[in-house]
Amino acid sequence: MxxxxxxxxxxxxxxxxxxxxxxxxxxxxxxxxxxxxxxxxxxxxxxxxxxxxxxxxxxxxxxxxxxxxxxxxxxxxxxxxxxxxxxxxxxxxxKPLEMVAVTEAGGSVGAVAFNEVSLLRQTKQAAKVRIHLNGRVRLEELVCDGVLVSTPAGSTAYNLSAHGPILPLASDLLAMTPISPFRPRRWRGAILRNDTEVRFEILDPWKRPVSATADSFEVRDVVEVTIRESKDKxxxxxxxxxxxxxxxxxxxxxxx
Structure with missing residues (x-):
């Protein structure tokens, strides 16, 4: 028994x-x-x-x-x-996401996210972000309020509010969703394999500062953020x- x-x-x-x-x-x-x-x-x-x-x-x-x-x-x-x-x-x-954020001061900060990693502009100026996937530039410049990468478990949270797709939990996928995109106007994000390494490069970070948040843990004044699915957690x-x-x-x- x-x-x-x-x-x-x-x-x-x-x-x-x-x-x-x-x-x-x-x-x-x-x-x-x-x-x-x-x-x-x-x-x-x-x-x-x-x-x-x-x-x-x-x-x-x-x-x-x-x-x-x-x-x-x-x-x-x-x-x-x-x-x-x-x-x-x-x-x-x-599996959660692992984020590594590099700040303007040169520091490197790691964090784990079960729902999403989100980048957001810190001032009235829109953010400018270059998107790399597995080491290759896929979007030269995204002008936006922010952008996020969501797990399937988090796809019904902030990702859904930003008009991102809902992902089946067993789908082995990630959702990349822009937040109030200005340019390119027609870009609505992407669905990625869960083994994709995402790197966001912040363009003009001194004039257009950006913060990165892993669930509720925030890092301000970032210049680069790398996101990948955890291999061991x-x-x-x-x-x-x-x-x-x-x-x-x-x-x-x-x-x-």
Whole structure:
């Protein structure tokens, strides 16, 4: 007979998250993340991203429950039959992006992104960006408010708001999407293989400064940003079978 999984509940500091944590702690045994078989964050997608960044090194599967305004990466909250839900949950494994940003001062800053890496203009001046793919210039000059590279898991977040494509989670693809492009007017981005190395070269960075953000980690005054899918880091999310990631992607594309 299978032993029930050991659970670490992690709650956002919102009143809703803390109330859910109190309910669950009365019904189920709580252990530390290091001792757990499964991590259960209680919050919205922002808190899920915090959990992924904080506990990725543990290699534990994560089953989120919604206690926030946005919960695309979360299951619905219920205190009933949680052990059975965890045992029946479907696994979705994906790799994050790794960003290396070079600043005007000559420093190099690395970060990991589960949703997207985005570049944004810092002032009223539009950014000018040259795009390299696997060492070859593919777009000589993009004039825009910004540009982003999204994972399949993040393609329904900022990428979708910028009119980028929704990617199936198992597609081994990345989405590159411009943010308010001015030139070239007809360029709407690209779908890339996940093994593509993307390098953004900032043109005229002193007059047109640009920041780079990996999920919520920002680096300002960048002159060059390289992005590639991680070769050795993975995360595993758990979802109820009736509302798995594939079904959520369909819902996003066909719900009006």
């Amino acid at each position: 299978n032993q029930p999984p050991r659970i670490a509940f992690l709650a956002s500091r919102t009143p809703e998250g803390q109330a859910q944590l109190a309910e669950l702690e009365q019904l189920y045994e709580q252990v530390s993340p290091d001792e757990a078989d499964i991590l259960v964050p209680l919050g919205g997608d922002g808190f899920m991203l915090q959990t992924l960044h904080r506990h990725m090194g543990l290699g534990k599967p994560i089953y989120g429950m919604k206690a926030g305004s946005v919960g695309f990466l979360m299951n619905h909250f219920s205190t009933e039959a949680l052990i059975e839900r965890l045992q029946a949950a479907e696994r979705t494994t994906f 993975t995360v595993t999310l758990l979802f109820d079978p009736e509302h798995n990631m594939e079904e959520r992607n369909f819902d996003e594309q066909f719900t009006v």
